[in-house]
Amino acid sequence: MDIRMEDIRVIVAIDFGTTNSGFAFVHKENQNDPNAIDINKIWPGDESGLNAKTPTVLQYDSKYKNVTAWGARALDQDKPWLPPQLNYKQAIKDYLTEMRKLIEKRLTTWNNMVKFPDQVRIVLTIPAEWPPHTTGVMRECAYKAGLLSKLSSNNLEFTTEPEAAALHCLNVVKTHNLKSGDSFCVVDCGGGTVDITIRKLLEKDVLGEITERIGYPCGSTFVDKEFLKFIGGKVGLHAFSELKTNHYNQIQYLLQEFFFRRIKRKFNGKQSEWKTIKLNLLKYCSKLQDYVTGDRKTEMENAGWTVKIDFPSVKEMFDPVVNKILEMISDQLKASKEKCSAIFLVGGFSESSYLVEKVKENFRFQVDSIGVPTSAISAVVQGGLYYGLNVNTVKTRVLKWTFGIEVAREWVSGKDKKTRRSSDGLIYTFECLAKRGSKVDVNEPFTKIFYPVRANQEVLAFKIYCTKSADGKFCDDQGMKYVKTLKINIKDVHNGRNRPIEFSLTFGQLECKAAAKNNRTGHLYKEISFVMEE
Known part of the structure; x- marks a missing residue:
C-alpha cells in the first residue's frame, strides 16, 4: 500500500555527497517557518555544533564486515580507498544505515510520536554527474539501510544537488x-x-x-591538493606519497587542523592583511621524517622541520x-x-x-x-526539504542528452553501407525524438508515429538510446548509450503495415516515461519509466 502525502508528518532531506554528507528535517505543518528547519550539526567525532556536514567516510573492522566508525570519527583510518573486500553498494548501504540511525535518534528526541519511516518523506539529493541507474541503486541501498519500509515505497524522492541548491535560492x-x-x-x-x-x-x-x-x-578539495603538492615539493613528492599511503590520517589531520583553520578559511586575497605562517610539519605529521631522505632530509632538519608559507604560495594554491x-x-x-x-x-x-x-x-x-x-553551506539539504514539500516547483528543464530509439527500414543498395545490412535485409538506425539542449516543460511529451516493418509483425520493440551528441545516426555510434526497451504486442495483422503506433517520451521531474499507443483507437499498449541521466 502506497503512503499518502497526508500521512506524511516530517520531511527529511539527505545530502549524500562524494566528499561530505548531511541531513535536515522539518515538520510538514511548519513548512512555511524557516526557523522550523532543523539542520543536523552534531556528528560522531564532531560534537562542536558548527558543521552542517560530516565526511562521507567509513571505517570497518579487519574483516570488513562491520562498521566501526563513520563521518569525522572515521578520518582516523589509515587507508582512504575502497578495499577489494567491499563493493560500492555495500559501502553506500552501510553509510546510509549509520545516517538512518542518527536520523531516527534525532527524530525520537525531537518528536517521539513520529512513526519512522512510514510518516517520513525522504528526499535524497545526489550528484548531477551520477549515471542513469543511480536512483535505482540508491533506492535499493536506502531500503536495505532501513530508510524505507519496502523497496517500492513512494515516500522516497530524488533530486540533484544543483537543482536543490537552486531551490534554496528561491528564499533569497x-x-x-x-x-x-x-x-x-x-x-x-x-x-x-x-x-x-x-x-x-x-x-x-x-x-x-x-x-x-x-x-x-x-571544488574546494582541489585547493587542498594544491596545498599538499606545495608541501610535497618541500619534503619530496615520493616521501609525501609514502606518508599518504601508510598514514593517511596524518594527512587529514594536517588538512583539517592546520590548513583549513589557519589558511583556507581565512585567506581573502589581500596581501596587506597576510602574515607569513610557519608550519612545524612534525607537529601534524610525526611519521614524515621516516620517509624523507638525502638532501631533503638535511634541509628539513636544518630548518627544524618548519616550512614558511607566504602570500604568493597560498595564492598559487587557490588560483x-x-x-x-x-x-x-x-x-x-x-x-x-x-x-x-x-x-x-x-x-x-x-x-x-x-x-x-x-x-x-x-x-x-x-x-x-x-x-x-544565508546558510549557503547547507543550501543543498535545505533545497532538498523545499523539493520534498513542493515537488512541482521545477517547471522547465534543459535536456542534457539527446534521446531516441532504434528503428528499422529496408536496406537500399547504393545508398546504405553493405556492412549495415542485416541478415533479413534491413538497416537499423537511430531516430531522434528529443535533442540535447532543448528546453522542455516538465511532463511534456515528445511523440512520433511509427509503423511495423513487416505486414505480419506481431511484436514491436522500441529500444531507447541516449547520446551526448546533438545528432546520431546509428545506435552503435561512439557515445551512444542503451537505456531501456519498451516491447508491445500488436495483434491486428489484418491491417498489414498500415498500423500507426504513437511512441512518446515524457520528461518528468527526474523520471522519463516511454509509452506506445494505437494511433487509431487511442489504446495504450504499454508504458515504462526510467531515470533520466544528468
Whole structure:
C-alpha cells in the first residue's frame, strides 16, 4: 500500500555527497517557518555544533564486515580507498544505515510520536554527474539501510544537488529584487564538483532552467591538493606519497587542523592583511621524517622541520581552482540568451571570501547582484526539504542528452553501407525524438508515429538510446548509450503495415516515461519509466 502525502508528518532531506554528507528535517505543518528547519550539526567525532556536514567516510573492522566508525570519527583510518573486500553498494548501504540511525535518534528526541519511516518523506539529493541507474541503486541501498519500509515505497524522492541548491535560492531572490521572469545563476561550489546552472524565476515561485548544467571537478578539495603538492615539493613528492599511503590520517589531520583553520578559511586575497605562517610539519605529521631522505632530509632538519608559507604560495594554491570556476561562470553567462540578474554562490567553498571577491570583481558589470545566501553551506539539504514539500516547483528543464530509439527500414543498395545490412535485409538506425539542449516543460511529451516493418509483425520493440551528441545516426555510434526497451504486442495483422503506433517520451521531474499507443483507437499498449541521466 502506497503512503499518502497526508500521512506524511516530517520531511527529511539527505545530502549524500562524494566528499561530505548531511541531513535536515522539518515538520510538514511548519513548512512555511524557516526557523522550523532543523539542520543536523552534531556528528560522531564532531560534537562542536558548527558543521552542517560530516565526511562521507567509513571505517570497518579487519574483516570488513562491520562498521566501526563513520563521518569525522572515521578520518582516523589509515587507508582512504575502497578495499577489494567491499563493493560500492555495500559501502553506500552501510553509510546510509549509520545516517538512518542518527536520523531516527534525532527524530525520537525531537518528536517521539513520529512513526519512522512510514510518516517520513525522504528526499535524497545526489550528484548531477551520477549515471542513469543511480536512483535505482540508491533506492535499493536506502531500503536495505532501513530508510524505507519496502523497496517500492513512494515516500522516497530524488533530486540533484544543483537543482536543490537552486531551490534554496528561491528564499533569497526577493531580497535581491528579482521578480517573475528574471534569471539567476547558481554556482554550487562543493568539495569535489562545481555545478553551474542559470534558472528563471516564474510565477508562483516555480523555476525554469535556461542553460544546460555544466559541472567540473574543481571544488574546494582541489585547493587542498594544491596545498599538499606545495608541501610535497618541500619534503619530496615520493616521501609525501609514502606518508599518504601508510598514514593517511596524518594527512587529514594536517588538512583539517592546520590548513583549513589557519589558511583556507581565512585567506581573502589581500596581501596587506597576510602574515607569513610557519608550519612545524612534525607537529601534524610525526611519521614524515621516516620517509624523507638525502638532501631533503638535511634541509628539513636544518630548518627544524618548519616550512614558511607566504602570500604568493597560498595564492598559487587557490588560483587554479578559482580561475576554473570563473571560466565556467563566464561560459554559462555566454550560453544564456537572456540577461542574468544575479549570481548566487552556495556550497562549502562559497565560504571562501577570496572566491566571492573574485566573482564580484569579474562579473560586477554583467550582473546586477552577486551574493552568498544565508546558510549557503547547507543550501543543498535545505533545497532538498523545499523539493520534498513542493515537488512541482521545477517547471522547465534543459535536456542534457539527446534521446531516441532504434528503428528499422529496408536496406537500399547504393545508398546504405553493405556492412549495415542485416541478415533479413534491413538497416537499423537511430531516430531522434528529443535533442540535447532543448528546453522542455516538465511532463511534456515528445511523440512520433511509427509503423511495423513487416505486414505480419506481431511484436514491436522500441529500444531507447541516449547520446551526448546533438545528432546520431546509428545506435552503435561512439557515445551512444542503451537505456531501456519498451516491447508491445500488436495483434491486428489484418491491417498489414498500415498500423500507426504513437511512441512518446515524457520528461518528468527526474523520471522519463516511454509509452506506445494505437494511433487509431487511442489504446495504450504499454508504458515504462526510467531515470533520466544528468
